[in-house]
Amino acid sequence: MSSTLLARTRLMVIVLAAVGLLAGVFAAAAFTGRGERFTAEATLAMLPGPEVPLDQASNFWEVLNRGQATRSAAIVLGNDRWLDAAASTAGVPKSELTLAAGALPDTTLITVTMQANSANVADVALESVLTSSSDVAATVSGPFKLESITSPDGGAQSMSPDRMQMFGALGIAGLSIGAGAGLLVSRAARGRSARRTDDASQSESGPIASTEDIDLGYQARHAEPAPVETQLR
Structure with a gap:
């Protein structure tokens, strides 16, 4: 058993x-099994433009350190209007691309990312966006320029886990x-x-007498006989 x-x-x-x-x-x-996505990323640095006099450069660096100029440039770089040209250059639908940009806190750096369904498309589309938008973003922010610190160059990474x-x-x-x-x-x-x-096992051995039954049986066996009254004739 x-x-x-x-x-x-x-x-x-x-x-x-x-x-x-x-x-x-x-x-x-x-x-x-879901569609795999790839992200290409570039880092840009905002610097005082060449037209800024050297004796006034410290003032412009102070403006840059406040972060307003870099945030304004990031808004321009992350605008979806650049996706039409990027999609045409990469040869994919615009809906396949996702563009984002943001200024890094306490720095003059801006990160720009592009997501697509393949690494090559993400790289090509991001390069197109940077080419189209960098000059406009720098002009909107003031007398500054944007220089590339890191570029995609085939470095798009998969977003999916291994x-x-x-x-x-x-x-x-x-x-x-x-x-x-x-x-x-x-x-x-x-x-x-x-x-x-x-x-x-309990059913085969029969019911087990309770403690009360055992006590009653013991008392019955050891009970003293009742006294017999003798009748006087």
């Missing part, structure tokens, strides 16, 4: 662990959850089996 129950327990744990593993693999496939890591992590998680569920179910099954065995 115990060996049969142990075999069933092992089988249940194995089955549920396998189900959990498959569920984790399917979940990983669903996550990684496929093997995703499959491994979710597969192991599903395996662990399935095995844990199998152990819980098998433990509950063993508990029910043990209770049924105890009930069967």
Whole structure:
């Protein structure tokens, strides 16, 4: 009986662990099966323009350090109006591209990012945006210029997690959850089996006398006989 129950327990744990593993693999496939996105990024520095006299450069640096000029330039660089030319240059629909720009706090640096469905498209589209917008952004901000610190140049990165890591992590998680569920179910099954065995043993041995019945029987056996009254004739 115990060996049969142990075999069933092992089988249940194995089955549920396998189900959990498959569920984790399917979940990983669903996550990684979505359209992969790539991000290209460039960093620009805003500097005083060449027309600024050297003896006044410190004043313009003070203006730059306040951040208003770089924030204004970032707004211009991140405007979606540059996406029409970028999409035409990259040969993709405009809806495939996502443009963003922002000024880094306490610096004169601006980051510009472009998202697309391939690394090459993201790089080409971002280069198009920088070419079209840099002069306009610098002019709007005042007597400043924008210089490239880092450019895309084929450096677009995938935004999706690594496929093997995703499959491994979710597969192991599903395996662990399935095995844990199998152990819980098998433990509950063993508990029910043990209770049924105890009930069967009690029914075969008959009812067990209660403590009250035992006490009454003891008193009956040791009771003193009642005195017999003698009648005088």
